Amino acid sequence: MAIHYPNGKAYAPKKELLKISKKDYSFSNRGKTLEDELNEANEYYLSNDIAVIYKKPIPIQVVKVDYPSRSGAVIKEAYYRTPSTTDFNGVYQGKYIDFEAKETENRTAFPLKNVHLHQMEHMNRVLKQNGVCFLLVRFSAFDRYFYLPFAQLQLFWERMQTGGRKSIALTEFEEQAIEITPKYAPRIDYLKIVNNLNA
Amino acid sequence: MAIHYPNGKAYAPKKELLKISKKDYSFSNRGKTLEDELNEANEYYLSNDIAVIYKKPIPIQVVKVDYPSRSGAVIKEAYYRTPSTTDFNGVYQGKYIDFEAKETENRTAFPLKNVHLHQMEHMNRVLKQNGVCFLLVRFSAFDRYFYLPFAQLQLFWERMQTGGRKSIALTEFEEQAIEITPKYAPRIDYLKIVNNLNA
Numbered sequence: 546m547a548i549h550y551p552n553g554k555a556y557a558p559k560k561e562l563l564k565i566s567k568k569d570y571s572f573s574n575r576g577k578t579l580e581d582e583l584n585e586a587n588e589y590y591l592s593n594d595i596a597v598i599y600k601k602p603i604p605i606q607v608v609k610v611d612y613p614s615r616s617g618a619v620i621k622e623a624y625y626r627t628p629s630t631t632d633f634n635g636v637y638q639g640k641y642i643d644f645e646a647k648e649t650e651n652r653t654a655f656p657l658k659n660v661h662l663h664q665m666e667h668m669n670r671v672l673k674q675n676g677v678c679f680l681l682v683r684f685s686a687f688d689r690y691f692y693l694p695f696a697q698l699q700l701f702w703e704r705m706q707t708g709g710r711k712s713i714a715l716t717e718f719e720e721q722a723i724e725i726t727p728k729y730a731p732r733i734d735y736l737k738i739v740n741n742l743n744a
Numbered sequence: 745m746a747i748h749y750p751n752g753k754a755y756a757p758k759k760e761l762l763k764i765s766k767k768d769y770s771f772s773n774r775g776k777t778l779e780d781e782l783n784e785a786n787e788y789y790l791s792n793d794i795a796v797i798y799k800k801p802i803p804i805q806v807v808k809v810d811y812p813s814r815s816g817a818v819i820k821e822a823y824y825r826t827p828s829t830t831d832f833n834g835v836y837q838g839k840y841i842d843f844e845a846k847e848t849e850n851r852t853a854f855p856l857k858n859v860h861l862h863q864m865e866h867m868n869r870v871l872k873q874n875g876v877c878f879l880l881v882r883f884s885a886f887d888r889y890f891y892l893p894f895a896q897l898q899l900f901w902e903r904m905q906t907g908g909r910k911s912i913a914l915t916e917f918e919e920q921a922i923e924i925t926p927k928y929a930p931r932i933d934y935l936k937i938v939n940n941l942n943a
Contacts, residue, residue, distance in 0.1 A: 603804075
Protein backbone atom coordinates (compact mmCIF):
# COMPACT_ATOMS: atom_id res chain seq x y z
CA MET A 546 0.00 0.00 0.00
CA ALA A 547 1.33 3.45 -0.92
CA ILE A 548 1.60 6.00 1.85
CA HIS A 549 -0.33 9.20 1.14
CA TYR A 550 0.77 12.43 2.72
CA PRO A 551 -1.60 15.33 3.60
CA ASN A 552 -1.12 16.83 0.14
CA GLY A 553 -2.82 13.78 -1.30
CA LYS A 554 0.20 12.57 -3.25
CA ALA A 555 1.87 9.27 -2.77
CA TYR A 556 5.33 9.55 -1.26
CA ALA A 557 7.99 9.29 -3.90
CA PRO A 558 11.50 10.06 -2.75
CA LYS A 559 13.43 12.31 -5.09
CA LYS A 560 16.39 10.54 -6.55
CA GLU A 561 18.63 13.55 -6.09
CA LEU A 562 17.76 13.77 -2.40
CA LEU A 563 18.47 10.09 -1.90
CA LYS A 564 21.83 10.47 -3.53
CA ILE A 565 22.87 13.28 -1.22
CA SER A 566 21.63 11.38 1.77
CA LYS A 567 23.59 8.33 0.72
CA LYS A 568 26.66 10.45 0.19
CA ASP A 569 26.23 11.93 3.65
CA TYR A 570 25.97 8.51 5.14
CA SER A 571 28.97 7.06 3.44
CA PHE A 572 31.48 9.86 3.18
CA SER A 573 30.83 12.21 6.09
CA ASN A 574 32.37 11.51 9.45
CA ARG A 575 29.14 12.86 11.05
CA GLY A 576 30.88 14.29 14.09
CA LYS A 577 32.80 11.13 14.87
CA THR A 578 36.17 11.31 16.50
CA LEU A 579 39.16 10.06 14.56
CA GLU A 580 39.38 7.24 17.07
CA ASP A 581 35.80 6.15 16.26
CA GLU A 582 36.58 6.20 12.57
CA LEU A 583 39.71 4.11 13.02
CA ASN A 584 37.87 1.65 15.24
CA GLU A 585 35.33 1.29 12.42
CA ALA A 586 38.10 0.71 9.89
CA ASN A 587 39.65 -1.89 12.18
CA GLU A 588 36.30 -3.64 12.63
CA TYR A 589 35.95 -3.72 8.86
CA TYR A 590 39.45 -5.18 8.48
CA LEU A 591 38.74 -7.73 11.21
CA SER A 592 35.39 -8.94 9.94
CA ASN A 593 36.74 -9.23 6.38
CA ASP A 594 39.88 -11.13 7.44
CA ILE A 595 42.06 -8.29 6.15
CA ALA A 596 43.98 -7.45 9.32
CA VAL A 597 43.88 -7.77 13.12
CA ILE A 598 44.45 -4.29 14.54
CA TYR A 599 43.09 -2.90 17.81
CA LYS A 600 43.25 0.28 19.79
CA LYS A 601 44.98 -0.42 23.07
CA PRO A 602 42.98 0.22 26.23
CA ILE A 603 43.91 3.39 28.13
CA PRO A 604 46.22 2.39 30.99
CA ILE A 605 44.56 2.96 34.35
CA GLN A 606 46.09 2.55 37.81
CA VAL A 607 43.45 0.96 40.02
CA VAL A 608 43.73 1.91 43.71
CA LYS A 609 40.48 0.79 45.31
CA VAL A 610 37.98 -1.89 44.29
CA ASP A 611 34.67 -2.75 45.95
CA TYR A 612 32.76 -6.00 45.66
CA PRO A 613 29.21 -4.90 46.44
CA SER A 614 27.51 -8.01 45.08
CA ARG A 615 28.07 -11.20 43.20
CA SER A 616 27.76 -9.29 39.97
CA GLY A 617 31.37 -8.22 40.13
CA ALA A 618 33.96 -5.65 41.05
CA VAL A 619 33.37 -1.89 41.08
CA ILE A 620 36.46 0.28 40.82
CA LYS A 621 36.08 3.15 43.29
CA GLU A 622 39.39 4.93 42.92
CA ALA A 623 41.72 4.89 39.92
CA TYR A 624 43.97 7.18 37.94
CA TYR A 625 44.90 7.60 34.30
CA ARG A 626 48.50 6.75 33.53
CA THR A 627 50.58 8.07 30.66
CA PRO A 628 50.69 5.51 27.84
CA SER A 629 54.24 4.43 27.04
CA THR A 630 53.40 3.35 23.52
CA THR A 631 51.17 4.33 20.63
CA ASP A 632 47.40 3.96 20.34
CA PHE A 633 47.00 1.21 17.76
CA ASN A 634 48.84 -1.97 16.89
CA GLY A 635 48.30 -5.29 15.23
CA VAL A 636 49.17 -7.51 12.30
CA TYR A 637 48.50 -7.24 8.57
CA GLN A 638 49.75 -9.92 6.15
CA GLY A 639 52.65 -10.79 8.41
CA LYS A 640 53.56 -7.14 8.98
CA TYR A 641 53.54 -5.59 12.42
CA ILE A 642 51.52 -2.34 12.28
CA ASP A 643 51.93 0.35 14.93
CA PHE A 644 50.63 3.90 14.78
CA GLU A 645 49.47 6.95 16.63
CA ALA A 646 46.37 8.89 15.56
CA LYS A 647 45.80 12.59 16.25
CA GLU A 648 43.30 15.18 15.15
CA THR A 649 43.79 18.91 15.21
CA GLU A 650 41.44 21.89 14.89
CA ASN A 651 44.38 23.94 13.69
CA ARG A 652 43.91 25.08 10.05
CA THR A 653 47.51 25.63 9.07
CA ALA A 654 49.69 23.21 11.00
CA PHE A 655 49.85 20.16 13.30
CA PRO A 656 51.48 21.10 16.65
CA LEU A 657 54.15 18.56 17.58
CA LYS A 658 53.34 18.86 21.28
CA ASN A 659 50.55 16.37 20.47
CA VAL A 660 53.18 13.67 20.13
CA HIS A 661 55.14 12.68 23.23
CA LEU A 662 58.82 11.88 23.45
CA HIS A 663 58.17 8.35 24.76
CA GLN A 664 55.95 7.71 21.75
CA MET A 665 58.73 8.84 19.41
CA GLU A 666 61.12 6.51 21.23
CA HIS A 667 58.62 3.67 20.98
CA MET A 668 58.12 4.16 17.25
CA ASN A 669 61.86 4.35 16.74
CA ARG A 670 62.26 0.96 18.45
CA VAL A 671 59.45 -0.50 16.34
CA LEU A 672 61.13 0.71 13.16
CA LYS A 673 64.37 -1.00 14.23
CA GLN A 674 62.38 -4.25 14.53
CA ASN A 675 61.10 -3.75 10.97
CA GLY A 676 57.60 -2.85 12.03
CA VAL A 677 55.44 -0.52 9.95
CA CYS A 678 55.12 2.71 11.90
CA PHE A 679 53.32 5.97 11.14
CA LEU A 680 51.35 8.95 12.40
CA LEU A 681 47.78 9.46 11.19
CA VAL A 682 46.61 13.07 11.38
CA ARG A 683 43.18 14.53 10.75
CA PHE A 684 42.80 18.23 10.04
CA SER A 685 39.24 18.36 11.34
CA ALA A 686 38.42 21.78 9.88
CA PHE A 687 38.85 20.41 6.37
CA ASP A 688 38.07 16.73 7.00
CA ARG A 689 41.48 15.86 5.55
CA TYR A 690 43.54 12.85 6.61
CA PHE A 691 47.26 12.27 6.24
CA TYR A 692 49.48 9.25 6.72
CA LEU A 693 52.96 10.38 7.76
CA PRO A 694 55.57 7.59 7.81
CA PHE A 695 57.60 7.60 11.01
CA ALA A 696 60.85 8.37 9.15
CA GLN A 697 59.32 11.66 7.95
CA LEU A 698 57.88 12.45 11.37
CA GLN A 699 61.31 11.94 12.87
CA LEU A 700 62.80 14.61 10.55
CA PHE A 701 60.19 17.16 11.67
CA TRP A 702 60.82 16.18 15.28
CA GLU A 703 64.56 16.70 14.86
CA ARG A 704 63.93 20.08 13.22
CA MET A 705 62.02 21.11 16.35
CA GLN A 706 64.75 19.82 18.63
CA THR A 707 67.40 21.80 16.79
CA GLY A 708 65.49 25.04 17.27
CA GLY A 709 63.17 24.87 14.24
CA ARG A 710 59.39 25.22 14.17
CA LYS A 711 57.34 23.26 16.70
CA SER A 712 54.72 22.10 14.22
CA ILE A 713 54.31 20.51 10.80
CA ALA A 714 52.65 22.82 8.29
CA LEU A 715 49.63 21.57 6.38
CA THR A 716 51.57 22.36 3.20
CA GLU A 717 54.32 20.04 4.44
CA PHE A 718 51.77 17.28 4.91
CA GLU A 719 50.58 17.90 1.35
CA GLU A 720 54.13 17.49 0.10
CA GLN A 721 55.59 14.77 2.30
CA ALA A 722 52.70 12.76 3.73
CA ILE A 723 50.21 10.58 1.88
CA GLU A 724 46.66 11.92 1.90
CA ILE A 725 43.88 9.43 2.61
CA THR A 726 40.74 10.27 0.68
CA PRO A 727 37.67 9.08 2.62
CA LYS A 728 35.72 6.39 0.79
CA TYR A 729 32.81 4.10 1.46
CA ALA A 730 34.02 1.14 3.50
CA PRO A 731 36.15 1.51 5.37
CA ARG A 732 35.99 5.30 5.36
CA ILE A 733 39.65 5.69 6.38
CA ASP A 734 41.39 2.90 4.49
CA TYR A 735 44.88 3.42 5.87
CA LEU A 736 46.06 -0.11 5.04
CA LYS A 737 45.91 0.83 1.36
CA ILE A 738 48.77 3.24 2.08
CA VAL A 739 50.64 0.52 3.97
CA ASN A 740 50.28 -1.63 0.85
CA ASN A 741 51.56 1.06 -1.50
CA LEU A 742 54.53 1.97 0.68
CA ASN A 743 55.62 -1.54 1.62
CA ALA A 744 54.88 -3.50 -1.54
CA MET B 745 88.46 0.39 56.36
CA ALA B 746 87.30 -3.10 57.33
CA ILE B 747 84.03 -3.33 59.26
CA HIS B 748 84.37 -5.14 62.59
CA TYR B 749 81.42 -6.90 64.07
CA PRO B 750 80.83 -7.31 67.87
CA ASN B 751 82.71 -10.62 67.78
CA GLY B 752 85.85 -8.65 66.90
CA LYS B 753 86.27 -10.27 63.50
CA ALA B 754 86.24 -8.46 60.23
CA TYR B 755 83.22 -9.28 58.09
CA ALA B 756 84.02 -11.87 55.48
CA PRO B 757 81.10 -13.23 53.53
CA LYS B 758 81.18 -16.97 53.04
CA LYS B 759 81.58 -17.93 49.43
CA GLU B 760 79.09 -20.71 49.66
CA LEU B 761 76.45 -18.41 51.08
CA LEU B 762 77.01 -15.88 48.33
CA LYS B 763 76.63 -18.56 45.73
CA ILE B 764 73.28 -19.68 47.04
CA SER B 765 72.10 -16.12 47.35
CA LYS B 766 73.10 -15.42 43.77
CA LYS B 767 71.36 -18.53 42.57
CA ASP B 768 68.24 -17.49 44.43
CA TYR B 769 68.37 -14.10 42.84
CA SER B 770 68.84 -15.29 39.32
CA PHE B 771 66.86 -18.47 38.96
CA SER B 772 64.04 -18.32 41.46
CA ASN B 773 60.86 -16.50 40.61
CA ARG B 774 60.70 -15.39 44.27
CA GLY B 775 56.94 -15.44 44.42
CA LYS B 776 56.50 -13.37 41.28
CA THR B 777 53.47 -13.84 39.11
CA LEU B 778 53.99 -15.09 35.59
CA GLU B 779 52.90 -11.66 34.41
CA ASP B 780 55.70 -10.02 36.43
CA GLU B 781 58.22 -12.44 34.97
CA LEU B 782 57.08 -11.77 31.44
CA ASN B 783 57.13 -8.02 32.00
CA GLU B 784 60.73 -8.43 33.15
CA ALA B 785 61.59 -10.44 30.05
CA ASN B 786 59.95 -7.78 27.88
CA GLU B 787 61.88 -5.00 29.64
CA TYR B 788 65.06 -6.95 28.99
CA TYR B 789 64.17 -7.36 25.31
CA LEU B 790 63.28 -3.67 25.07
CA SER B 791 66.38 -2.27 26.74
CA ASN B 792 68.63 -4.55 24.66
CA ASP B 793 66.93 -3.70 21.36
CA ILE B 794 65.85 -7.32 20.95
CA ALA B 795 62.08 -6.84 20.65
CA VAL B 796 59.25 -4.43 21.44
CA ILE B 797 56.58 -6.41 23.29
CA TYR B 798 54.16 -5.11 25.92
CA LYS B 799 51.36 -6.39 28.04
CA LYS B 800 48.18 -4.63 27.03
CA PRO B 801 46.45 -2.60 29.72
CA ILE B 802 43.35 -4.21 31.23
CA PRO B 803 40.30 -2.69 29.54
CA ILE B 804 38.28 -0.63 31.99
CA GLN B 805 34.94 1.07 31.38
CA VAL B 806 35.07 4.46 33.10
CA VAL B 807 31.68 5.72 34.30
CA LYS B 808 32.44 8.64 36.62
CA VAL B 809 35.45 10.94 36.83
CA ASP B 810 36.10 13.70 39.37
CA TYR B 811 38.46 16.62 38.96
CA PRO B 812 39.20 17.53 42.58
CA SER B 813 42.25 19.67 41.84
CA ARG B 814 44.62 20.75 39.12
CA SER B 815 46.63 17.63 39.70
CA GLY B 816 44.32 15.61 37.52
CA ALA B 817 41.37 13.33 37.11
CA VAL B 818 40.27 10.77 39.70
CA ILE B 819 38.16 7.90 38.42
CA LYS B 820 35.37 7.31 40.93
CA GLU B 821 33.36 4.59 39.22
CA ALA B 822 34.59 2.10 36.66
CA TYR B 823 34.22 -1.55 35.70
CA TYR B 824 36.47 -4.23 34.32
CA ARG B 825 35.61 -5.31 30.80
CA THR B 826 36.34 -8.64 29.19
CA PRO B 827 39.44 -8.37 27.00
CA SER B 828 38.72 -9.29 23.39
CA THR B 829 42.30 -10.22 22.62
CA THR B 830 45.32 -11.78 24.27
CA ASP B 831 47.56 -10.30 26.99
CA PHE B 832 50.78 -9.59 25.13
CA ASN B 833 51.71 -8.40 21.67
CA GLY B 834 54.49 -6.66 19.82
CA VAL B 835 57.19 -7.00 17.20
CA TYR B 836 60.37 -9.07 17.02
CA GLN B 837 62.63 -8.89 13.96
CA GLY B 838 59.74 -8.02 11.70
CA LYS B 839 57.52 -10.74 13.15
CA TYR B 840 54.25 -9.94 14.86
CA ILE B 841 54.18 -11.68 18.27
CA ASP B 842 50.90 -12.33 20.09
CA PHE B 843 50.38 -14.57 23.08
CA GLU B 844 48.38 -15.37 26.16
CA ALA B 845 50.06 -16.26 29.48
CA LYS B 846 48.45 -18.40 32.16
CA GLU B 847 49.61 -20.04 35.36
CA THR B 848 47.97 -22.94 37.09
CA GLU B 849 48.30 -24.47 40.56
CA ASN B 850 47.06 -27.73 39.10
CA ARG B 851 49.73 -30.46 39.26
CA THR B 852 48.54 -32.72 36.51
CA ALA B 853 46.82 -30.63 33.85
CA PHE B 854 46.03 -27.16 32.55
CA PRO B 855 42.24 -26.53 32.58
CA LEU B 856 41.09 -25.10 29.25
CA LYS B 857 38.48 -22.93 30.93
CA ASN B 858 41.39 -20.53 31.54
CA VAL B 859 41.34 -19.69 27.84
CA HIS B 860 38.30 -17.90 26.46
CA LEU B 861 36.58 -18.51 23.15
CA HIS B 862 37.16 -14.92 21.98
CA GLN B 863 40.86 -15.36 22.66
CA MET B 864 40.92 -18.52 20.56
CA GLU B 865 39.14 -16.63 17.78
CA HIS B 866 41.61 -13.77 18.09
CA MET B 867 44.63 -16.08 17.88
CA ASN B 868 43.11 -17.85 14.91
CA ARG B 869 42.80 -14.53 13.07
CA VAL B 870 46.37 -13.62 13.99
CA LEU B 871 47.61 -16.92 12.60
CA LYS B 872 45.80 -16.24 9.31
CA GLN B 873 47.72 -12.93 9.12
CA ASN B 874 50.99 -14.86 9.59
CA GLY B 875 51.55 -13.66 13.11
CA VAL B 876 53.42 -15.79 15.67
CA CYS B 877 50.87 -16.95 18.18
CA PHE B 878 51.16 -19.13 21.28
CA LEU B 879 50.08 -19.91 24.81
CA LEU B 880 52.59 -19.68 27.64
CA VAL B 881 51.71 -21.81 30.66
CA ARG B 882 53.38 -22.00 34.05
CA PHE B 883 52.80 -24.99 36.27
CA SER B 884 53.47 -23.07 39.47
CA ALA B 885 53.78 -26.11 41.72
CA PHE B 886 56.84 -27.26 39.76
CA ASP B 887 58.06 -23.90 38.45
CA ARG B 888 57.85 -25.32 34.93
CA TYR B 889 57.08 -23.25 31.85
CA PHE B 890 55.72 -24.37 28.50
CA TYR B 891 55.37 -22.67 25.14
CA LEU B 892 52.42 -24.18 23.28
CA PRO B 893 52.10 -23.05 19.65
CA PHE B 894 48.57 -21.97 18.80
CA ALA B 895 48.15 -24.75 16.22
CA GLN B 896 48.65 -27.33 19.02
CA LEU B 897 46.38 -25.44 21.41
CA GLN B 898 43.69 -25.46 18.74
CA LEU B 899 43.82 -29.27 18.54
CA PHE B 900 43.30 -29.59 22.30
CA TRP B 901 40.49 -27.04 22.08
CA GLU B 902 38.79 -29.03 19.33
CA ARG B 903 39.18 -32.22 21.35
CA MET B 904 37.28 -30.51 24.17
CA GLN B 905 34.58 -29.25 21.82
CA THR B 906 34.03 -32.71 20.40
CA GLY B 907 33.42 -34.14 23.86
CA GLY B 908 37.00 -34.89 24.91
CA ARG B 909 38.80 -33.83 28.07
CA LYS B 910 38.54 -30.23 29.18
CA SER B 911 42.19 -29.82 30.01
CA ILE B 912 45.67 -30.42 28.64
CA ALA B 913 47.64 -32.96 30.67
CA LEU B 914 51.09 -32.02 31.91
CA THR B 915 52.37 -35.11 30.08
CA GLU B 916 50.87 -33.69 26.88
CA PHE B 917 52.76 -30.46 27.45
CA GLU B 918 55.91 -32.52 27.91
CA GLU B 919 55.30 -34.20 24.59
CA GLN B 920 53.84 -31.46 22.40
CA ALA B 921 54.87 -28.12 23.88
CA ILE B 922 58.36 -26.67 24.18
CA GLU B 923 59.60 -26.36 27.75
CA ILE B 924 61.31 -23.10 28.71
CA THR B 925 64.10 -23.66 31.22
CA PRO B 926 64.52 -20.57 33.43
CA LYS B 927 67.90 -18.91 33.02
CA TYR B 928 69.64 -15.78 34.19
CA ALA B 929 68.47 -12.87 32.05
CA PRO B 930 65.84 -12.86 30.97
CA ARG B 931 64.55 -15.60 33.25
CA ILE B 932 61.80 -16.66 30.82
CA ASP B 933 63.43 -16.30 27.42
CA TYR B 934 60.42 -17.17 25.27
CA LEU B 935 61.79 -15.46 22.15
CA LYS B 936 64.43 -18.16 21.95
CA ILE B 937 61.59 -20.59 21.22
CA VAL B 938 60.13 -18.20 18.64
CA ASN B 939 63.56 -18.24 16.98
CA ASN B 940 63.81 -22.01 16.93
CA LEU B 941 60.29 -22.53 15.62
CA ASN B 942 60.29 -19.79 12.99
CA ALA B 943 63.87 -19.83 11.72
